Each structure stands twice: as C-alpha cells, then as structure tokens.
Amino acid sequence: MYGHDFPVPDDGPAGGLLDQVEAAEAALRTAADRGRPGRDPAADTDPQDYFTALIDADQKIEPRDWMPEAYRKTLIRQIAQHAHSEIIGMQPEGNWISRAPSLKRKAILLAKVQDEAGHGLYLYAAAETLGVSRDELVEMLLAGRQKYSSIFNYPTLTWADVGAIGWLVDGAAIVNQVPLCRCSYGPYARAMIRICKEESFHQRQGYEILHVLAGGTAEQHAMAQDAVDRWWYPSLAMFGPPDGDSTHSQQSMAWKIKRFSNDELRQRFVDMCVQQAGVLGLTLPDPDLRWNESRQAYDYTQPDYAELMRVIAGDGPCNRQRITQRRRADADGAWVREAAEAYAAKRAAERTAVPA
Secondary structure (H helix, E strand, O other): OOOOOOOOOOOOOOOOHHHHHHHHHHHHHHHHHHOOOOOOHHHOOOHHHHHHHHHHOOOOEOOOOOOOHHHHHHHHHHHHHHHHHHHHOHHHHHOOOOOOOOHHHHHHHHHHHHHHHHHHHHHHHHHHOOOOOHHHHHHHHHOOOOOOOHHHHOOOOOHHHHHHHHHHHHHHHHHHHHHHHHOOEHHHHHHHHHHHHHHHHHHHHHHHHHHHHHOOOHHHHHHHHHHHHHHHHHHHHOOOOOHHHOOOHHHHHHOOOOOOOHHHHHHHHHHHHHHHHHHHOOOOOOOOOEEEOOOOEEEOOOOOHHHHHHHHOOOOOOHHHHHHHHHHHHHHOHHHHHHHHHHHHHHHHHHHOOOO
C-alpha cells in the first residue's frame, strides 16, 4: 500500500482514485462519440429545456451553449476559488524549497510548486471561457472579494509539514477533485483530468516524506506525528461546512457541477486516511475514531467549523501574510505582463503591415 493505493469498499466508487480519473476521461470520449441531444432550430426549442437535456444526458455544457446566469456565476466563483487556491498554495511549500534536506528533495519540491502554478493557469483559462478575464479574477482576489482554500492560511513549521501537506492536503484535494472530472461544464472537467493526475504524484510525494520520517529516528518520528496532529483537522475542514449548512451544494449537485456532498467526500477521505496512517505507523489525532460496522465506515470527530468560518473570514494564522505576498508578487510582475503585451502588439503590427 503506497500513497492512495488502498482497498476500496465494495459499496464505494469503483477502483482507486486514479482509476476513477481514467474512467472519467473515457466517459468524456464516450459522450463525445455518442453525440449531443438534437436541437431543432425550426422548433424554437427553449434554451432552458435544451440546457436541462444536456445535463440529463450527462453531456457537457460548452462555452458556446446557452446557460442560466446563476450556473455561469456559480462556475466562475468555484473555478476562480480553485485557481486562487493553487496559486496561493504555492507559498507555504515554496517557503521550504531552499531549506529542503537534500538536492533531490529541493528538485522534487520545486517541480511540485511549478505544477501548482500550471494548475492555476489551466483553471484561470477555464474560467475565461465563461466571459470573465483573468485580470478581473486576480483583482477580485487581491481586493478580498473572492476566496481561496482556508487550508493555505496555516503555517509550515517543519519539513514534516511539507509531507503532511502532500499526504493530507493534496489527498483531500484529490478526493474532492476527482468527481470534478465529471463536472457538467466541459472546460472545467477537461482541466481536472490533468490536474488530478498530477496531484496524485504530489500526494505520493508527501506520503513518502512522512514514511521516511516515521521510520527514522525518534525525533524524526515525533516531527512527522506533530505535523499530522496539526494538519488533520484543517484538512477535514477543506471539504467545507456540513451539508445542512452548505449554501451552494444542493444546487451545484442538481446542475452536476458537484457529484457528491461535502459530508460524503469527508467520510471517504477519513476512511482512506485511516488505512494509510496504519502503514505509516502514525496516529490520527482523534480519540473517538473507530470503525462502525453498521455503517461500514469510520466514526470520527468533526472539525471545528467555527474556526473554518473565522479563517475564511480572514482571521487565520497566515491570512494577511498570504494575501500581502500575493499582492507584492502581482505588483512585481507587472513589468513582465506589460512587456509581453507590447511584444504581442508589435508582432501583430508586423503581420498586418503592408510591404513597401
């Protein structure tokens, strides 16, 4: 058993997480081959009815299709938050690139942080297909009008935290994001296929770091256990508030943007991590964690949702630090964007110039 290679319950989703990504990718091809429901322009089909027909047929809504404004706004909010999280998420791990314990570890961590930048790029591009510019999204983030994942407002205190982020944070992200490979909006679903494949390696990298530390000296084992103790409950909170308190989940599931509720995904994550923690020789910090035979799942202590709301509202350990650094990076990179725009304009002018 390594990383997220773990037995799947008989009543759970078929195969491991990467198998589910492969199945979602195959489903995209199958749906394309099957073709979309016909729409007779002469019959003046109601666009809302056609939108519903596409959703019901498990086809993808594409940028050219009519969609309800609420659907479009929900996607912009969700995809933008996802993109912002990938970019802000580079900070806590990037902080350890220069302090990684070996050249090999530095190279691996650098590659991971670069991957996260690429994920942000894919997602911003997907959001732009909905009629919003990347500049608008970044401006809303910097002004505090859009959010990013609460998990990135916690500090990375030791090298073991990099492992805990890979195992727990990226593990929670994968559990949450694999169903998005079947999202009803085509550009988002296709972006998620590649993102989930790359995130699977990130999760394995974190698991391997903790595996080495947990099997090392007593001090290294203690460092690994301390990191898991601190990151466990913030990772559980990544799935959002309980279903009864979730503002957007019900409608998002009706539109097939989401496929599972917050609580369903959180339970799946807990069941996965218990098995992996046993292999690591580490303990999850929940004295009430135990197998429930009747539910065929683990009972566990819920995260502190009041803390989650405080961190989302800006009162986490590193909220100010993260957004300040993002604003600084945006300002420092302005000359690069301006130079790229000037070069593109120059090339365009050269192509349209009439030869003398």
